[in-house]
Amino acid sequence: MQNLSIPQIDTAKVSIVQDFKEITKMRLALSVVFSSLAGYLLGVQTISWQTLSLLAIGGYFMVGASNAFNQIIERDLDALMDRTKNRPIPSGRMSVSTAFIIASIFTILGITVLYVINPKTAMFGAISIFFYVSLYTPLKTKTPLSVFVGAIPGAIPFMLGWVAATNEFGIEPGTLFMIQFFWQFPHFWAIGWFLYDDYKKGGFFMLPTGKRDKGTAVQVLVYTLWTVVTSLIPAFGVTGSLYITPVSALLILLLGVFLLKYAIKLYKIRDAKTAKQLMLASVSYITLLQIIYVADKFLRTWI
Known part of the structure; x- marks a missing residue:
C-alpha cells in the first residue's frame, strides 16, 4: 500500500508572516495606499507605472512604520x-527591539522611495509619520482632541498621490485633503463608540x-454633513x-445620503x-468616492 504523507505546515513561518502583517497593519496600510493611488490618478496627465509602483511601495513603508512605532509606544496599553x-x-x-528595527527600516525606505518620486512627496510622507507617532499617539490617552490631530496624517494619503503626480501643492490636493480630513471624524468616532468599553480599559479618549x-x-452628524x-x-x-461632472x-x-442615514440613526438610537454600521458605511463611502472621482476623470478624457 502506498504511504500517503500529509504535508506539514511550518507554523513558525506562518506566525512570523502573520506578526509582520499585524505589526505593520497590512490591511490598513493597503487601504491608505489605495487612497494615494487614487490621488495620483486624479493628478497625473500621463500615467507613469514606475511612479505608481514607487508610490504604492513608499506609501506602504510609511504607513507600516507609523503603525509599528504606534504599537511599540502603546504596548502596555x-x-x-x-x-x-x-x-x-x-x-x-x-520583542520591542525587533519592532523598532522594522519601524526604522520602513521609515528610511519609505522616505527614500518617496523622495525618488519628488522631494515634496517625501516631505509630506515624513510629516505624516511625525504627526501620527509623535503627536496623535501620545495624545490618545490625554484628550479627545487627539482625533483632530490624527485626522491630519490620516488625510494626507489622498493628497499625497496628487503631489506625487504633479510635484505641486495647491487647491486640488488641498481639496482632496479636506475631504478625507472631515471623513475621519464620523469614521473614528463610530469606532470609538462601538469599542468604547475596550478603549476605556486602555485609557483612550476617542469620543x-x-x-x-x-x-x-450631534458632532458625528455635523462632521458627516461636512x-x-x-x-x-x-x-x-x-x-x-480637480473637477467632477454633475452625474x-x-x-x-x-x-452622502446613505452615509447620513446611519449618522442620523446613531443620533436617534x-x-x-x-x-x-456607520463605520462600515464610512469605509464604503470613501472607497466608492475615490473610485467615482477617478472614473469621472478618465471617462471625460476618453469621451
Missing part, C-alpha cells in the same frame, strides 16, 4: 484591551465628549483642475450596533 492584547508585542511573540451621548452623536458637502465642491468648478456629483450625493 494594548495588553489591557481585548482587541489588541494578542498583537505581536503585548503577546510576547515579538469628543468622552461619552456615548447625544453631544457626541464630509458630504466638501466632497461635492469639485462639481462647482472652483477647485482648479458624478449626483452619485456622490447619493452616497445611540447604540454600538448602529455605530458599527
Whole structure:
C-alpha cells in the first residue's frame, strides 16, 4: 500500500508572516495606499507605472512604520484591551527591539522611495509619520482632541498621490485633503463608540465628549454633513483642475445620503450596533468616492 504523507505546515513561518502583517497593519496600510493611488490618478496627465509602483511601495513603508512605532509606544496599553492584547508585542511573540528595527527600516525606505518620486512627496510622507507617532499617539490617552490631530496624517494619503503626480501643492490636493480630513471624524468616532468599553480599559479618549451621548452623536452628524458637502465642491468648478461632472456629483450625493442615514440613526438610537454600521458605511463611502472621482476623470478624457 502506498504511504500517503500529509504535508506539514511550518507554523513558525506562518506566525512570523502573520506578526509582520499585524505589526505593520497590512490591511490598513493597503487601504491608505489605495487612497494615494487614487490621488495620483486624479493628478497625473500621463500615467507613469514606475511612479505608481514607487508610490504604492513608499506609501506602504510609511504607513507600516507609523503603525509599528504606534504599537511599540502603546504596548502596555494594548495588553489591557481585548482587541489588541494578542498583537505581536503585548503577546510576547515579538520583542520591542525587533519592532523598532522594522519601524526604522520602513521609515528610511519609505522616505527614500518617496523622495525618488519628488522631494515634496517625501516631505509630506515624513510629516505624516511625525504627526501620527509623535503627536496623535501620545495624545490618545490625554484628550479627545487627539482625533483632530490624527485626522491630519490620516488625510494626507489622498493628497499625497496628487503631489506625487504633479510635484505641486495647491487647491486640488488641498481639496482632496479636506475631504478625507472631515471623513475621519464620523469614521473614528463610530469606532470609538462601538469599542468604547475596550478603549476605556486602555485609557483612550476617542469620543469628543468622552461619552456615548447625544453631544457626541450631534458632532458625528455635523462632521458627516461636512464630509458630504466638501466632497461635492469639485462639481462647482472652483477647485482648479480637480473637477467632477454633475452625474458624478449626483452619485456622490447619493452616497452622502446613505452615509447620513446611519449618522442620523446613531443620533436617534445611540447604540454600538448602529455605530458599527456607520463605520462600515464610512469605509464604503470613501472607497466608492475615490473610485467615482477617478472614473469621472478618465471617462471625460476618453469621451
